[in-house]
Amino acid sequence: MTGAGGAGPAVVVVGASLAGLRAVEELRHRGFDGPITVVGAERHLPYDRPPLSKQLLAGEWGVDRIALTVTTPGGLDGLDVDWRLGTRAVGLDVGGRRVALEGGDELRYDGLVIATGAAPRRLPGTDGLAGVHTLRTLDDALAIRADLDAGPRRVVVIGAGFVGAEVAATCRGRGHEVTLLEALPVPLERALGAEMGNVVAELHRDHGVDLRLGVGVAGFEGDGRVERVRLADGSAVPADLVVVGIGVSPATDWLAGSGLALDDGVVCDATTWVAPGVVAAGDVARWPSRRLGELVRVEHWDNAVAMGAHAARRLLAEPPFAGGDGGEVEPYDPVPWFWSDQYDRKVQLAGWSAGADEVAVVDGSTEDRRFVALYRRGDRLVGALSMNRPRPLVTYRRLIEEGAGWEEAMAQAASA
C-alpha cells in the first residue's frame, strides 16, 4: 500500500483532467502542502478537450497546443503531484478511506476528489468494426484525424448534440462529405430548445451538410470496416467513417458497491460534499441547485473549472484538514455557461433553456446569425443565448445570476 507516508493528511484525486487539475491547483493555492496523488485512466497529463472537435480535428493544432496549464509557480511541476497515469481506479472503500487501483494497488486518503468525468455512450453492433468512432479523448481525436487524413471520406455523424455538430462542421471545413443524423426533429434541441436548434440546422445545411432529422439508426454494415449505416426506415447511408455522438454517461462504474449515492452521477450536497472526506466535481457530479430547485449535472468546461476549485475548498474545510465540519463553505450554485464553435459562428449559452415557455430575440437577428435570444420560464429570465454577439450576454448572465424577472430583462433589452 502506498499513499500518505505518515506526513500529515493525504489527498487522492481520481480523474486527471480539467476538474481534477483545478482541484489540485486550488489545494496548493490554499496552502495545502501534503501529498497529492492523481489517478488517471488515460496515459496523458491533463489536456483540454474542447479543441478535440475543433482545431485538433481540423489539423490546425498539434497535441502540444492542448496541454492544460496552471498559474502555480513552477507550472505543473510546481504542483508536486504523484501522477498515476494510465491507471484506472476500480473501487472505493469509504469507511476505510481507500481507493483500489487496477493491478491491485491501494491508495489511502484523508481527502478524496472524485473527478472521473463522463464517457461516451456507444451503439450496439459497432464493436470490432473499423471506422466507427466516439470522440471523448485525445486518442479518439487522433484516431479520427488519422482516418480523415487517409483521403476523402464520406463522414456520417450520428447525433446532433454539440460534439456531433462540431465534428460535422470541422469535417466540412476539411472538405469531406458529411451526413448528420439526429433522432429528434431538431438538432441541439436538448441544449437550445427547438426554435434556436432550427437556426443551427439551417447553419449546417447552408454549409452543405446533409442533415437528416427524426431518423433512427438500425445498424451498421461492412466487412471489417464500416461501409454503410442502416436507418430505421430501411434505407442506408454510405459511410467511410462514422462518429457516434449520442451523449455521455457519468463515469461512476468504479464506485459501484461503494455505498455512495449514484443517480446519473455522484450525488453531492450543495457544497460538493459526498461523504466524510469525499467531494466530487465536474461532469461526474450531480448536486442540488438552489437556483433551479432540483438536482443538476452539468457537462461544461466552465463548470469543471469552477466546481473543481470549489470541491478543493470544501475538502480543506473539514477534518483532518481543518477543525470545522465544512458548514461554512458556501453552496456551489453557478449559472452554467458554455460555448460552442461551428464554422465561423460562436455560440454561447448562459443559464438554462430546458423547460422554457418562451424564447425572444432581443439583439440582432437569427437571419444574420448574429443575435442574442432570451429564455423565459414562468415570469423569470432563465437563459440567454448568443451567436457572434458576445457582449450583451455578460449583462444577461448577470441578470440570471441575480434571479431577475422577465420584465426586467425586457426593459434591459429595450434600453440597450
Added chain:
Amino acid sequence: MAYRVVVDFDLCESNARCMEAAPEVFEVRDDDYLYVLDETPPEELRPKVEEAVRRCPKAAISLVEE
C-alpha cells in the same frame, strides 16, 4: 515582482469570462472586442487576474513575470 498581462487576440473570442473574474483589468465593450485596461495590474489584483487566466476557455491570457 511585477507581472504583465498578455492576451493572444487571435485566440480571444470576447466571451468576457476574464471580465467577470477581474473587471478592473479586462473589459469587453459593445463593439464585441476585449480591451485590457491595465497591462501591469497591482499585486493585490493577482488572485483575480489568475482566476481570469483559469476561466479563459481559449487559454488566451498569459502572465509574464517581469
